[in-house]
Amino acid sequence: MAIRSFFVPFLLLVLWFYSSLSPVLSLYEDQVGLMDWHQQYIGKVKQAVFSTQKTGRRRVIVSTEENVIASLDLRHGEIFWRHLLGSNDVIDGIDIGLGKYVITLSSGGSILRSWNLPDGQMVWESFLQGPKHSKSLLLLPKHEIDCINVVQTNLKIEKDNVIVVFSNDRLHAVSCIDGEVLWKKDFETESFETQQVIQPPGSDLIYVVGFAASSQFEMYQINARNGELLKHESAIFSSGFLRELSLVSSETVVALDSTGSILLTISFQNGEISFQQTPISNIVEDSSGPAVIIPSSVPGIFAIKINSVTIFIRVIGKGKLEVVEKLNQETAVSNALPISESQQAFALVQHAGSEIHLVAKLAHDWDANLLKESIKMDQQRGIPHKVFINNYIRTDRSHGFRLLIVMEDHSLLLLQQGAIVWSREDGLASIIDVTASELPVERDGVSVAKVEHNLFEWLKGHMLKLKGTLMLASPEDVAAIQSMRLKSSEKSKMARDHNGFRKLLIVLTRAGKLFALHTGDGHIVWSHLLHKSEACQSPVGLNLYQWQVPHHHALDENPSVLVISRCGPSSDAPGVLSFVDTYTGKELNSLSLDHAVVQVIPLPHTDSTEQRLHLLIDSDKHAHLYPKTSEALGIFKREFSNIYWYSVEDHNSIIKGHALKCKCTGEVADEFCFDARDLWSVVFPSESEKITATVTRKLNEMVHTQAKVMADQDVMYKYISRNLLFVATVAPKGSGEIGSVTPEESWLVAYLIDIVTGRILYRVTHHGAQGPVHAVFSENWVVYHFFNLRAHRYEMSVIEIYDQSRADNKDVWKLVLGKHNLTSRISLFSRPEVITKSQSYFFTHSVKAIAVTSTAKGITSKQLLIGTIGDQVLALDKRFLDPRRSVNPTQAEKEEGIIPLTDSLPIIPQSYVTHALRVEGLRGIITVPAKLESTTLVFAHGVDLFFTQLAPSRTYDSLTEDFSYALLLITIVALVAAIFVTWRLSERKELQDKWR
Amino acid sequence: MEKGKGVMGSGQRWAVDFSDNSTAPSSRDILDPLGFTRASVDQDDSTVSRQKKDAESNWKAQKAWEVAQAPFKNLLMMGFMMWMAGNTVHLFSIGITFSALWQPISALQGVGKVFEPYKDSKVELLGPKLLFIALNLGGLALGVWKLNTLGLLPTHASDWVSSLPPAQEVEYSGGGIPI
Secondary structure, three states, X not given: OHHHHHHHHHHHHHHHHHHHHXXXXXXXXXXXXXXXXXXXXXXXXXXXXXXXXXXOOOEEEEEEOOOEEEEEEOOOOOEEEEEEOOOOOOEEEEEEEOOOEEEEEEOOXXXXXEEEOOOOOEXXXXXXXXXXXXXXXXXXXXXXXXXXXXEEEEEEEOOEEEEEEEEOOEEEEEEOOOOOEEEEEEOOOOOEEEEEEEOOOOOXXXXXXXXXXXXEEEEEEEEOOOOOEEEEEEEEOOOOEEEEEEEEEOOEEEEEEOOOOEEEEEEXXXXXXXXXXXXXXXXXXXXXXXXXXXXXXXXXXXXXXXXXXXXXXXXXXXXXXXXXXXXXXXXXXXXXXXXXXXXXXXXXXXXXXXXXXXXXXXXXXXXXXXXXXXXXXXXXXOOEEEEEEEEEEOOOOOEEEEEEEEEOOOOEEEEEOOEEEEEEOHHHHOEEEEEEEOOOOOOOOOOOOOOOOOHHHHHHXXXXXXXXXXXXXXXXXXXXXXXXXXXXXXXXXXXXXXXXXXXXXXXXXXXXXXXXXEOOOOOEEEEEEOOOOOOOOOXXXXXXXXXXXXXXXXXXXXXXXXXXXXXXXXXXXXXXXXXXXXXXXXXXXXXXXXXXXXXXXXXXXXXXXOEEEEEEEOOOOOEEEEOOOHHHHHHHHHOHHHEEEEEXXXXXXXXXXXXXXXXXXXXXXXXXXXXXXXXEEEEOOOOOOEEEEEEEOOOOOOOOOOEEEOOOOOEEEEOOOOOEEEEEEEOHHHHOOOOOOOHHHOEEEEEEEEOOOOOEEEEEEEEOEEEEEEEEEEOOXXXXXXXXXXXXXXXXXXXXXXXXXXXXXXXXXXXXXXXXXXXXXXXXXOOOOEEEXXXXXXXXXXXXXXXXXXXXXXXXOXXXXXXXXXXXXXXXXXXXXXXXXXXXXXXXXXXXXXXXXXXEOOOOHHHEOOOOOOOOOOOEEEEEEOOOXXXXXXXXEOOOEEXXXXXXXXXXXXXXXXXXHHHHHHHHHHHHHHHHHHHHHHHXXXXXXXXX | OHHHHHHHOOOOOOOOOOOOOOOOHHHOOOOOOOOOOHHHXXXXXXXXXXXXXXXXXXXXXXXXXXXXXXXXXXXXXXXXHHHHHOOOOOHHHHHHHHHHHHHHHHHHHXXXXXXXXXXXXXXXXXXHHHHHHHHHHHHHHHHHHHHHHOOOOOOOHHHHHOOOXXXXXXXXXXXXXXX
């Protein structure tokens, strides 16, 4: 103990010495990809347009829910190019113009852009503004999307191709070549909601149809050449409409009445509107419940959905309807694809158990199938959600079809000739939670067999390596060595390694699918779609928790994670718990709860099988204990009086603390349910403060020591508490965008609150500051990032909190003999005396996420990981955010590693963790400690995924990757040879001496 | 000598020893020649040898004091080196400090051996020995003092608390913004 303790300063000094020699962590060009991997995704496809011209490569243009426009290779599914639009610039529609431009309409229909198809360069951009009275439309984004349509026309107006856009209550005709608005047309009718813009083929007319009020059908006929209004008709249907239309021909639409029980066929031939009513019960016998129209554009046919049954109905002649097929399985319908002058084809995809059935039909002939195939489909992909059809001409002049389908788990697959040509796991573009799990321990028989294919390969590999180390390798050899290093089977092995670098990252995506990613190379080890049960048809995945992490006892059990999901979108919908084995991806158990889950509190206690106790709070503020075993209850009862919880009500700016009271009173006697009582509350004045960010320490963070040693051997005791909450509030006026308020009207208040007692330990106000606030809490410090309106710059502040009540523990003899109470358990109800130190710095970037490195024992110094606006991750040493920095540090302080104070934090280009890569749409950064103390694993996710290893204080506990083993070996061999030679020489000399 | 034996091996028949044993008669274990009595020779030489011995013991005592004072020079030398080395921890200062610690310790271990040549029934060795020990202890103290100035001695509270784990808290609270 003593030896260790007085070597610590020495060691630290050596560390400091090393780190000050090379303050940046950077890597060499040939190290890229050795420890890091990067995967690119696009998200769930909303719309797809094929471009299969004879010239050029075949590709498909897609727009996704992650706001990406991408061009994918039809052969392999790779990304040719990709653009991520901002989150306030949602894509409404895409199309291809003139065969060489990709046209996108975004941002609520106000931005129209054209991109060059081969390389994705933007060609032009035009802003489409609407009349003033439609301003209210902008406030309802969902509503807007309904009324926006892009219609691609082949009209020639003065040899110019025209794009017709309806947006912001105005019809625009835009030139495809340069984006110039050729004409625009406003509609005078009050509260007119456009549903469809129709351009009958071969005519110069445009029909705009929609509803006004709730029961009036409106039709405008417009000359496509100049935007002149030719005709305006309206008709009233007394029982009103549901806001959905299906187009069955260029002059007929189908709608539903407001009860969803009567089908209305509306025809507006020659500008005359006529209704035909058909009650659904007349054509479908056992129909019950309201129907919904599935949007499609197949001529002559439309589809409705009643409960989960899809019904296809054909329109024959004058408003006569006929059911052609009823499908009980989940079905997706594609849009119509013209395959010849008069024929249009469309596709249906049905889900049936482990297979999906693909059918392609001609629109006018239901009974003939152009294509009928069944394809085996991984059940973990769920049901098909969307299908897009494309055709090609086979060598025998017949039509072949390829289908692009989007599955329930957001994956994208291309099917052709009865097989899956390629698939993309685009669900990984929308990760909502991540946790890490260990890999299985390597046992005999599980192992290494497949490492080297044969002896020759092995020998060749080692010869190459030898050549490399002796610098004899040619450029090709160097490339071969590099690819060998990158593909090393060692890093993707399915077993634990000594240093703890190989782990599984368990991620939960928005589609409700769990993936296990191997940290070695990022491949998917298993995936699991959350099951639907009888009780819950559409579980929404919310959070992931570590349920069982066996390491001491119960080593033969597999670790498992707990997935909390909710049965429906509302916050008081009942919760569902799923327990998933992390080695195999099998769902061990699934519980449908009879209460909602509003908060999940993992407790710091585990039972004998190392299952962690969790407290689930429902919407009535009852606490439910899981697992529901008597052992868990026993452990919980022992700690009953020491368990508290708090809730943040950010809409009315209150933080409340609660304690557990007694067993639930009421309906059923449930031993595992507890009532709570309110203990304290912190009410922020709602007219001046609004909660914008709350951060606590990570539950699994390790802290090595409670003392901070200064240069002059003085000690400061850190105030290390798990029960500390950082809260940032801003002025309600200043909660909008940056620049929307003056500095006088905006402020930011930072609090440190003890969440057991509700005591406010520290409070600081930043005048003229504005959110958004990003913060990270670790050990005894908080770092937060905000905007300073006065300085017009972003700022980062640090608060460090120290325990003053321990400061007089300075008697060496007491400490030597262990007669101190520094490590005994403390109660938070004893009065704390804390002092805080804080400092602020300017920071150039705005920030998307902040995280901090975490290591196994917490000895290694920390780095902040900052997700910048450029979608990169920057590693910034915590030493730059040290409140003890001063302009002229003394010699002793310099020795301690204190950097002279500067006004802004330096951004060193080499300290970008993501080096040359970008994690598009960066949302979160997660750090996981490796077993090796110096190293931490970093996982950044957004639309892309990125993983790497970091050593904040360099790898002081292992030899680096570029350590020259060859030199060591050569030295040893040379030494042995020298010993041998000199021994022989001395022998000989001795013999000669004897004979003399 | 050794080699000769080695060549002869175990089949030794006879050997002539050419070494001169006259100066150290007492170590012989063979019989004295006839008519020679060792005791009478010693008695005859006694007066001469007594004077000789007195001179020798004086010389020895003088020498012993000299040896005992030798570490003092060393001490001054060490002090100078330490002053040169400075107060920062680096290879040179650590080397100096550890040699300053090691020299007195090894010297103290070999106190008996150092004064071996001057051991005599008539020479009082306690004084020189004490001086020698004291001077070496002084050197040791100097080394320890240097170690302390380098900050390598656990004399501060910081040395004892730097690896203390944080105290556990009795209460536990969790929660946050509703999910």
